[in-house]
Amino acid sequence: MDSTDEQQRPDFVHDQELYDVRVQSESERVKRNDADCINDGFRSSFYKKCLHCLDSISRAKNPLPEKPTIGQKIRYTFLCPPHGIVATYLTTIIVFGLLFCFLWSVFGVEAEPPNTFFEIWIHFMSSIIGGYIVYLCGLPPLLGMLIMGMLTQAILNPNINNSLSATLRFTIAAVSPAVVLPCLLHFQDCGYGVDKGIPTLLIAAASIDDVLAITGFGVMIGVAFSEGSIALAFFKGPLEALLGAFLGVVFGVILWYFPAMQQENRFFLKGFILLAVGLMGILGCPRLDLPGAGPLLCLTTAFVAAAGWRQQNEYKCLERISDSMSILWLIFQPLLFGLIGAQMEIDKISADTIYYGVASLIISLSVRTCVAFCCVLGTNFFFKERLFVAMAWLPKATVQAAIGSVALSMAQEKKKTLFKQYGDVILDVAVLSILISAPLGAALIIFMGPRLLTKADPETLPTETPESATGKRKVYGEQKHLSAII
CATH class of the missing domain: 1.20.1530 (Na+/H+ antiporter like fold)
Known part of the structure; x- marks a missing residue:
């Protein structure tokens, strides 16, 4: 019995070690799966929150009611993608910005403030804005362009x-x-x-x-x-x-x-x-x-x-x-x-x-x-x-x-x-x-x-x-x- 036990002991120890290794690896696998599940859940939750934020500013997801209030009309005006007057103003800003970038690319320092081409760009931009505002009031646009020209000159070159x-x-x-x-x-x-x-x-x-x-x-x-x-x-x-x-x-x-x-x-x-x-x-x-x-x-x-x-x-x-x-x-x-x-x-x-x-x-x-x-x-x-x-x-x-x-x-x-x-x-x-x-x-x-x-x-x-x-x-x-x- 003693000799038999001595012969079987190493196998038992070896099996126990294998068993411990399997248990440890299984435990680590479960932990990794749990962590992956948590990360997936976090990503899913974050993704849902991002979608909710995008839906809240989407024009397709927030249509205007048949009889909207003033607040609803204002909110609808700023929904995405830009449309109406907001899209017009954004397009104007982009065009003015690209025009300045073009002038700076061609003329360099001369297009930077307070040099000549920068002042021309300011006059051009302010005249268009002034003419549009006066046009909305039912007056000739040239009146607004003239007024904005005088105001811009006073701002750019004040005494x-x-x-x-x-x-x-x-x-x-x-x-x-x-x-x-x-x-x-x-x-x-x-x-x-x-x-x-x-x-x-x-x-x-x-x-x-x-x-x-x-x-x-x-x-x-x-x-x-x-x-x-x-x-x-x-x-x-x-x-x-x-x-x-x-x-x-x-x-x-x-x-x-x-x-x-x-x-x-x-x-x-x-x-x-x-x-x-x-x-x-x-x-x-x-x-x-x-x-x-x-x-x-x-x-x-x-x-x-x-x-x-x-x-x-x-x-x-x-x-x-x-x-x-x-x-x-x-x-x-x-x-x-x-x-x-x-x-x-x-x-x-x-x-x-x-x-x-x-x-x-x-x-x-x-x-x-x-x-x-x-x-x-x-x-x-x-x-x-x-x-x-x-x-x-x-x-x-x-x-x-x-x-x-x-x-x-x-x-x-x-x-x-x-x-x-x-x-x-x-x-x-x-x-x-x-x-x-x-x-x-x-x-x-x-x-x-x-x-x-x-x-x-x-x-x-x-x-x-x-x-x-x-x-x-x-x-x-x-x-x-x-x-x-x-």
Whole structure:
């Protein structure tokens, strides 16, 4: 038995090893099959998602209903493959692009901005667009071509007067948030115009107006002081604005999650980061030769961060940061307006500057009031409510004080005497707009608001929000500071 067992043992061990190898290989095969199944499932799922995305933009898969709404018509217009007016515009863009590529291939550097063939290409393209727009209005196309030719020439070859006059127009165009917002928030707390959303409408419109004015100011100040290609300087401003908005969104989203909820002193850290990003944008972007990105970076960061905090019910954080910024505003407000006023040399202001400045301000405010009134004609506002909307666009203060001296400072930095003269005029007119429109507009808003707006029934007002649960909402610190703004 012993000898037999010894003889059979090696075969058993060998069979066991073979069995283990088979089991291991089978296990690996099963794992590979499972992995292949998972990969196939992933590919199948990814393929289905891609097909779903393609079907959602396909014109064949999304036919237009028999009685489509306006939204359905707009959506159908942009479905693929391109068709109708979208296909026409895309074809035009492709043709213009290929034409420029042809000119560059033949003439080389002469077809690059700001040389002759590039200007010819710009004139040709803008004239066709202008003629088409005027043709849609029922007028002869040559009228639009003529107008676009003059406008294009002014853009491609601007002189100092044109570019700096546009800078002045953007300077005095912005509405002052320091005057308008406290008054409107006070009316909103008291229920005036709340049923039709008038305070909210004006606050949003004023914010958009300031963004557009600051962006346009950045574009034109860049064109005025550019030392290279005018075309590149003209397109640099909008690109800087887009960069500032993009970075603002990025930093705003970061402030949603950092510092963490469990971290100590997170309210202080959020406020510090917000302040640091704003200062970095305002003071750092000009050092990088991106002056137009700074204001939008600061504004967008605060807007995105506040929107996220409201979604997270971080009303306590909003209240504390608002209180802190109110204290800073009370400190820097006198410095801002005082130093701007100190830069004015009253004894050197000519009578023509005052006369023409006041006249242009009166004309521009009158036109803006009429346009603002006409913009709300299609709404359910009463006549007196439309009149209040028009008056709410009158005050000018904060933006004018912030950017009114920029042209003068750049002229002094670059040591350009002629630019300094125009910079003095821009600063003088900006200060005149503050002195005239800020007290007049604030007085009209405060005294005419309760008389022109309908006060909502207290029972229909929204219930107390978390941000006001600890007390009445603060506006730039306290409501008592409203009179100081006037």
